[in-house]
Amino acid sequence: MQEAIFLMHDSLFKHIEIRTSEKLTDYEKEIISDAFAKKRMRKRQFFLQEGDVCKHLGFIVKGSSRMFSVDEKGHEHIIHFGLESWWLTDPESSIQLIPSRYFIEMLEDSELLVISLPDVYELRNKSRGFDLTFRALDKFSTIAMHKRIHAAIGMTAEERFSDLSSTYPEFLKRFPMNMIASYLGLSPETLSRVRKNAIRK
Amino acid sequence: MQEAIFLMHDSLFKHIEIRTSEKLTDYEKEIISDAFAKKRMRKRQFFLQEGDVCKHLGFIVKGSSRMFSVDEKGHEHIIHFGLESWWLTDPESSIQLIPSRYFIEMLEDSELLVISLPDVYELRNKSRGFDLTFRALDKFSTIAMHKRIHAAIGMTAEERFSDLSSTYPEFLKRFPMNMIASYLGLSPETLSRVRKNAIRK
């Protein structure tokens, strides 16, 4: 049992060391382990639900997720996906401490590491590697969101799909097409037709 | 002359103190002043051009800007606008040190404060207020980009325009409608029609 916990944390340590290009000290590993709780979630369980304030940050050790909103007409819009070593949070809710407009749902049986936001803050002060990781993540996600905006306002359906295929090929293997369509802001039917055309070429 | 420079820096100091809710020390003001250079730019001048690596950060003391890309068909897509006390940069280019895919153009005669990226890094280490400002900006821009993605993939033209009107009413006063259309990912004609309908209601 204890072993399994260490294995989960190892995946987080690895993530941090890769992102920062620095080794974690034993002390850092210890305080990081203490701050994160292991959490198993089943397919279709919600990490966050609309109306809740997002007070925790999740790290995906194994599994996948989607973050989506539901509009007045009941249509779902997928803001983004999560896969192994991605983080789960609603920045809008967690930064401003307001109720979230989104759901975060696990798409497979998953294993997470969960930490409270005050603990994140504390850990960033205590561990340089931990702090650097979050700075790097901020930069990384800024670039990714920029590209996404660019794609959404400036590309046709076909270009957006082709862009996704090269940027996140993993998405096509792990997520059903109707969700990919929602992520791209298309109807499933349009995506289906776009794909048929793309193959012909 | 010296006076004018101080006035410009004052606008930056004020911005930092508001963002951080803390007073800057005299020492901080001094090193910040030293690191930023004053720069006047005329309408239609470029702060950044496609293909250049973005090595400077700009702070708008007075004036406005737009950041846009040009696609293969020659169409421009506005990624975002800048107004007084907004920052000018291409995160993708400046973080990864790769050539930019964007232009940043001033839309009015403007006054900027400009700093090199290494100096930003140094200043963040030396001044707590300066560092906190950039952390706050990162959070702020993360939330803003999230909303923008949500709008782009999940809203109709009319909803996007109405969303923009309430979020950034200033844009409508300062920027021509064809640029607003580009920002929303619409043709100018569509925006014109959308506005006509919106008024009727």
Place this chain on the structure above:
DNA sequence: AAATTGTCTTGACAAATGTCAAGTCCGGGC
């Protein structure tokens, strides 16, 4: 003042995308 340029609108038409309905295929639950 005249000429030029830019901004915005409008109409007619074309293209892209959404909606609704039906049908096939596949895999999980019983």
Place this chain on the structure above:
DNA sequence: GCCCGGACTTGACATTTGTCAAGACAATTT
């Protein structure tokens, strides 16, 4: 093994949005 529901596709049609062309008007330049 059978049944059922989800995933994906296809067709017909509606709606939205884009494109092209023209014109009114205002601001800017000369």
